[in-house]
Amino acid sequence: MTLFEIRKMSARLPTPAPRTGRSESPCAACNVRHLTLCAALDDQEVADMSAIVSSVELGPGEPLFDEAEPAKNVFNVTAGAVKIYKLLPDGRRQMTGFLFPGDFLGLANEETYAYSAEAVTFTTLCRFPRKRLEALLEQYPRMERRLLGMASHELAVAQEQMLLLGRKTAREKVASFLLLLSRRAVQRGQKDSPISVPMSRNDIGDYLGLTTETVSRTFTLLKQAGAIVLQGSGKVELSDRAALEVMSDGV
Amino acid sequence: MTLFEIRKMSARLPTPAPRTGRSESPCAACNVRHLTLCAALDDQEVADMSAIVSSVELGPGEPLFDEAEPAKNVFNVTAGAVKIYKLLPDGRRQMTGFLFPGDFLGLANEETYAYSAEAVTFTTLCRFPRKRLEALLEQYPRMERRLLGMASHELAVAQEQMLLLGRKTAREKVASFLLLLSRRAVQRGQKDSPISVPMSRNDIGDYLGLTTETVSRTFTLLKQAGAIVLQGSGKVELSDRAALEVMSDGV
DNA sequence: CGGGAAGTTGAAGAGCGTCAAAAGTAGTGG
DNA sequence: CCACTACTTTTGACGCTCTTCAACTTCCCG
Numbered sequence: 001m002t003l004f005e006i007r008k009m010s011a012r013l014p015t016p017a018p019r020t021g022r023s024e025s026p027c028a029a030c031n032v033r034h035l036t037l038c039a040a041l042d043d044q045e046v047a048d049m050s051a052i053v054s055s056v057e058l059g060p061g062e063p064l065f066d067e068a069e070p071a072k073n074v075f076n077v078t079a080g081a082v083k084i085y086k087l088l089p090d091g092r093r094q095m096t097g098f099l100f101p102g103d104f105l106g107l108a109n110e111e112t113y114a115y116s117a118e119a120v121t122f123t124t125l126c127r128f129p130r131k132r133l134e135a136l137l138e139q140y141p142r143m144e145r146r147l148l149g150m151a152s153h154e155l156a157v158a159q160e161q162m163l164l165l166g167r168k169t170a171r172e173k174v175a176s177f178l179l180l181l182s183r184r185a186v187q188r189g190q191k192d193s194p195i196s197v198p199m200s201r202n203d204i205g206d207y208l209g210l211t212t213e214t215v216s217r218t219f220t221l222l223k224q225a226g227a228i229v230l231q232g233s234g235k236v237e238l239s240d241r242a243a244l245e246v247m248s249d250g251v
Numbered sequence: 252m253t254l255f256e257i258r259k260m261s262a263r264l265p266t267p268a269p270r271t272g273r274s275e276s277p278c279a280a281c282n283v284r285h286l287t288l289c290a291a292l293d294d295q296e297v298a299d300m301s302a303i304v305s306s307v308e309l310g311p312g313e314p315l316f317d318e319a320e321p322a323k324n325v326f327n328v329t330a331g332a333v334k335i336y337k338l339l340p341d342g343r344r345q346m347t348g349f350l351f352p353g354d355f356l357g358l359a360n361e362e363t364y365a366y367s368a369e370a371v372t373f374t375t376l377c378r379f380p381r382k383r384l385e386a387l388l389e390q391y392p393r394m395e396r397r398l399l400g401m402a403s404h405e406l407a408v409a410q411e412q413m414l415l416l417g418r419k420t421a422r423e424k425v426a427s428f429l430l431l432l433s434r435r436a437v438q439r440g441q442k443d444s445p446i447s448v449p450m451s452r453n454d455i456g457d458y459l460g461l462t463t464e465t466v467s468r469t470f471t472l473l474k475q476a477g478a479i480v481l482q483g484s485g486k487v488e489l490s491d492r493a494a495l496e497v498m499s500d501g502v
Numbered sequence: 503c504g505g506g507a508a509g510t511t512g513a514a515g516a517g518c519g520t521c522a523a524a525a526g527t528a529g530t531g532g
Numbered sequence: 533c534c535a536c537t538a539c540t541t542t543t544g545a546c547g548c549t550c551t552t553c554a555a556c557t558t559c560c561c562g
Contacts, residue, residue, distance in 0.1 A: 086414045089500050094414040109403035115410055141392045144399060151402040152360035158409035159366055163337045163345040165416035166460030170550070201509060209417030211551055216510055232559085249340050421518070452541065462519055467542055483527090503562100510557070519548075526541065532534090 027053060027126075032078055035102025035188070037146055045140055052132040058119035065106065067116045073127045074106035080123025081198050084115045085206065095207035096158075098199060100184055104150055106130075121198045165209045168250065173208040174218040175247035178228065182238055194229075194237040222247075278304060278377075283329055286353025286438070288397055296391055303383040309370035316357065318367045324378045325357035331374025332449050335366045336457065346458035347409075349450065351435055355401055357381075372449045416460045419501065424459040425469040426498035429479065433489055445480075445488040473498075 027050040033039060038049060056075065058064060064075065067086060082099040096115055099105055108114055137144045164176055182192045190196075197204075201219075202212045210218075222228045227244050229237040238244060278301040284290060289300060307326065309315060315326065318337060333350040347366055350356055356368055388395045415427055433443045450458075456466045473479045478495050480488040489495060 086410060088414065088418060089502055092418040092501075094417040096410040096413050107403055107406075109400050109407065114407040137396075138392075141389075141395065144392065144395055145388075148395060148399045148402060149360050151399060151406060152358055154406055155358075155402060155409060156360065156365040158406060158413065159337060159347040161413055162347050162409065162416055163339070165413055166345040166457075167339060167343045206417075212509080213511085213552085214550060216508095217550095220510075250343070251340055463541080464520085464543085465518060467540095468518095471542075505562090506560090508557100508559075510555105512553105512555085514552085514554105516551075517549095520546085522544085522546105524541105524543075526539105528537100528539080530535100530537080532536095 030078065030126075032076075032101040032188075036076055037104055037143065037150065038076075039146065041140075041143070045143070048136055048139075049128075052136070053126045053128055056125045056127050058123045058125070060119055060121055062119050064117040064119065064125070065113050067114065068112050070111060071106060071108040071113045072130055074104065074130055074133060075117075075128070076126040077101050077103045077105070078124045078126055081120040082117055082123055082125075083120050083199065083203060083207075084117045086115050093206045094209070095203060096161075098207065101188055104147075107147070107151065120203070170208075170210055170214050170218050171221065172248055172250045173210065174204075174215065174222065175227070175244045177204065177208060178222075178236065178238060179241075179244055179248055182241075192238070193241070194231055194235045197234045197236050281329065281377075283327075283352040283439075287327055288355055288394065288401065289327075290397065292391075292394070296394070299387055299390075300379075303379055303387070304377045307376045307378050309374045309376070311370055311372055313370050315368040315370065315376070316364050318365065319363050321362060322357060322359040322364045323381055325355065325381055325384060326368075326379070327377040328352050328354045328356070329375045329377055332371040333368055333374055333376075334371050334450065334454060334458075335368045337366050344457045345460070346454060347412075349458065352439055355398075358398070358402065371454070421459075421461055421465050421469050422472065422498055423501045424461060425455075425466065425473065426478070426495045428455065428459060429473075429487065429489060430492075430495055430499055433492075443489070444492070445482055445486045448485045448487050 027033070027038060027046045030038065033041075038046065041049065055078075056064070058080075064082065065071075065073075077099050078101055080101075082103075082105065083095055084097045084099065084105060085093050085095045087093050098120065099117075105117055106113060137147065164173055168176065178195070178197075181197060182195050185195050186192050199207075200212075201215045204210075205212045205215045208215065219228070219230065222244075223230060225240075225243065227238070227240045227247070229239050231237055278284070278289060278297045281289065284292075284297075289297065292300065306329075307315070309331070315333065316322075316324075328350050329352055331352075333354075333356065334346055335348045335350065335356060336344050336346045338344050349371065350368075357364065359365055388398065415424055419427065429446070429448075432448060433446050436446050437443050448455075451463075452466045452470075453463045455461075456463045459466065461469075470479070470481065473495075474481060476491075476494065478489070478491045478498070480490050482488055
């Protein structure tokens with residue numbers, strides 16, 4: 001069995017219906033509000049958001065939506081981690097992002113999603129029906145502005161990732177990736193090291209444009225260079241951050 | 252001299268001051284309005300845009316702005332072609348896009364530009380002072396909505412490019428690139444073949460994550476396969492579009 | 503514990519990069 | 533109009549990084 005066939009299979013995992021439910025007053029108690037679209041909304045606005053939101057819970061590997069499927073909802077990650085990706089017809093996969101609490105997904109200019117989304121770990125999300133959210137945006141331009149800011153930021157992140165994919169070596173890619181996870185952990189109020197790396201080597205490879213084996217070899221290399229320590233169960237200590245910084249830009 | 256040194260030099264071309272000027276009533280006569288931010292504005296809105304716009308003209312290779320420079324203006328391409336790119340400290344370059352009439356650039360969430368921009372051919376642009384445009388957006392939520400749509404679209408394009416950079420072969424990359432240029436030409440009301448390919452092999456390489464030599468070899472390969480005909484002076488005929496479509500996704 | 507998935511390591515090979523040189527193209531000035 | 537120059541493109545030979553294929557080890561979770 002080739003690598004591509006394996007990928008194809010993993011892209012066709014059984015699709016259990018997501019466990020979902022309308023919750024009481026979720027937004028008022030939201031603990032990631034400061035990170036997300038809902039930052040700086042007033043009470044009335046939060047109430048309006050509460051009125052249209054429902055919650056979704058996904059286990060590891062469970063799909064949220066597929067590329068080209070009608071984009072009926074947008075989502076906000078509240079806990080866990082989500083991977084978003086695009087596939088080629090033969091099963092080759094490119095992760096276009098890993099999303100963490102506070103991140104937004106499902107925004108689409110077209111009528112369909114531009115990518116597939118799947119839980120990495122046990123994950124909870126807020127779900128907003130797209131039409132109803134758009135109606136709210138019409139009412140509150142401030143939210144629309146915030147959304148534009150988030151989209152602009154995503155665009156800058158995407159361009160940074162293009163630089164990585166097109167021009168960095170395997171070592172530079174992995175070092176950049178670890179620093180990215182660390183920075184994102186800090187944003188969520190966690191420590192910058194050790195960091196949690198919940199995704200598999202295969203997922204990381206598909207994010208960095210590498211194979212599982214190359215990712216694994218490169219982790220070993222960074223370990224031997226004293227830049228990182230693998231602590232087991234997805235925990236990585238960045239023991240020499242300066243070395244990683246240098247390596248991430250290839251100097 | 253290494254490839255990187257050459258790239259460094261080309262990134263440090265002399266920087267003549269762009270020829271600019273306030274023009275009379277530019278927007279009313281704008282021939283790319285239907286493609287851009289200004290689509291579907293009413294007369295009042297167009298007048299307001301006219302009041303803050305000025306025009307910029309650039310010769311081939313002239314820079315428009317550099318990454319990390321304060322983002323004082325946003326621009327709209329009205330004629331020609333612009334390349335936007337990011338650099339690594341050692342001079343490696345990744346094009347993150349080629350922009351054509353109707354395309355918008357310079358939008359930044361931060362206070363500085365996320366990338367550098369430079370003219371490919373003789374190019375004209377509309378320039379909007381960022382602060383004044385933001386004030387207009389505040390006034391006309393419809394324009395902000397349009398901008399959000401454009402940013403969402405850019406995001407989908409960026410993700411498609413990540414798939415290309417991370418997972419496609421040289422042949423698939425070049426085939427995808429030619430089809431992209433063709434589709435964009437159609438959007439601008441031009442024929443789908445022959446297309447104008449105004450950028451150098453080196454620029455194309457930096458867009459596709461390849462070297463000049465590999466791009467050149469791949470063009471030769473596509474030519475020999477009968478998929479394209481090089482007509483000279485940057486004109487390429489897509490003589491077998493179906494073959495290119497197949498090659499672009501690697502089937 | 504035990505079985506299956508995930509991760510690691512090794513060996514060999516392919517695709518693209520690097521270096522080098524020739525061929526083509528465009529701009530300049532006599 | 534043509535020769536001269538400088539740059540871009542093409543082609544060739546070779547090498548290296550990353551992929552592929554395969555085997556082994558480790559880690560989980562029942």
